[in-house]
Amino acid sequence: MDLITELFSRHGLLAVAVAVLLHQLGAPLPSTPLLLLLGAESASRDGFALRAFGTVTGAAMVANALWFWAGRRLGRRVLAALCRISISPDSCVRQNEVSFARRGVLTLLIAKFVPGLSMLAPPLAGALGMSTGRFLAWNLLGSALWTGAGLAAGWAFHAQIDALLRELSQLGSAAIALGVAVVAAYLGWRLWRRSAVRRELNRLERLDPAEVAALRQQGCQVIFVDVRGGPRDSRLPGARHLDLGALGGPAVAGWPPEAEFVTYCACPNDVSAARAAQWLKAQGYQARVLRGGIDAWQQAGLSLEAV
Incomplete structure (x- = not known):
């Protein structure tokens, strides 16, 4: 010792x-x-x-x-x-x-x-x-x-x-160099992966709250999809909840295929909402992302409903 x-x-x-x-x-x-x-x-x-x-x-x-x-x-x-x-x-x-x-x-x-x-x-x-x-x-x-x-x-x-x-x-110093190299390689891979995922998700179409409100006023069947993970005391009008931790066919069973789904969250860069929209599109649904999430919706002066 x-x-x-x-x-x-x-x-x-x-x-x-x-x-x-x-x-x-x-x-x-x-x-x-x-x-x-x-x-x-x-x-x-x-x-x-x-x-x-x-x-x-x-x-x-x-x-x-x-x-x-x-x-x-x-x-x-x-x-x-x-x-x-x-x-x-x-x-x-x-x-x-x-x-x-x-x-x-x-x-x-x-x-x-x-x-x-x-x-x-x-x-x-x-x-x-x-x-x-x-x-x-x-x-x-x-x-x-x-x-x-x-x-x-x-x-x-x-x-x-x-x-x-x-x-x-x-x-001696070789052990330190090896340890630094391993850590640097791991961090480099994670950062590269983060950048690649972000580029992929940024290709999804995003709508401002005003644009979504205009679609609803025009009579379009817009359904909000709430992907927040924690306790929720309010949500966008008529929003449906989608658990990103348990995605699968049953998660969207019975959802109208002709509807326009708009996903939202309360997370940096709307990344969770983008992931949900990406998955919905893979299931054959029309899905876009609410830019700024529920915070942007509130800041625009648009109404919420209690959960």
């Missing part, structure tokens, strides 16, 4: 806490490997596991509380901003809203184990109006569970982790 001991004698728990704090705030830092290292170190140092548990859990709670406060103050705007910088913005808000709709506060227990959900769950909880006390209690449980699981795994496999570190130390 010499390498691990040397690592933490130089940097200490403070450096790990800062890394976890920045990771929970959105920085692409490897917090889980650090947890494993802390767990491995605890196998040879009495009392170290308890200090590591408290330090990491506290750092995660601070970052999560900041995002919760941002969500409470800024609402969905902070979610849209986070999803614009996300590698997978197409499903960013929708997947997190679906998780809260299905699991409620239990989402905060599993958030740190699910990529993409860890950073977005706290601001979404704030935007959805969760009470501060309830958020802090459940987020504390989730943070403690994540920290404890990482430390326990590191402790259980401390011999293997130490052996791996020794092997990597023998490779």
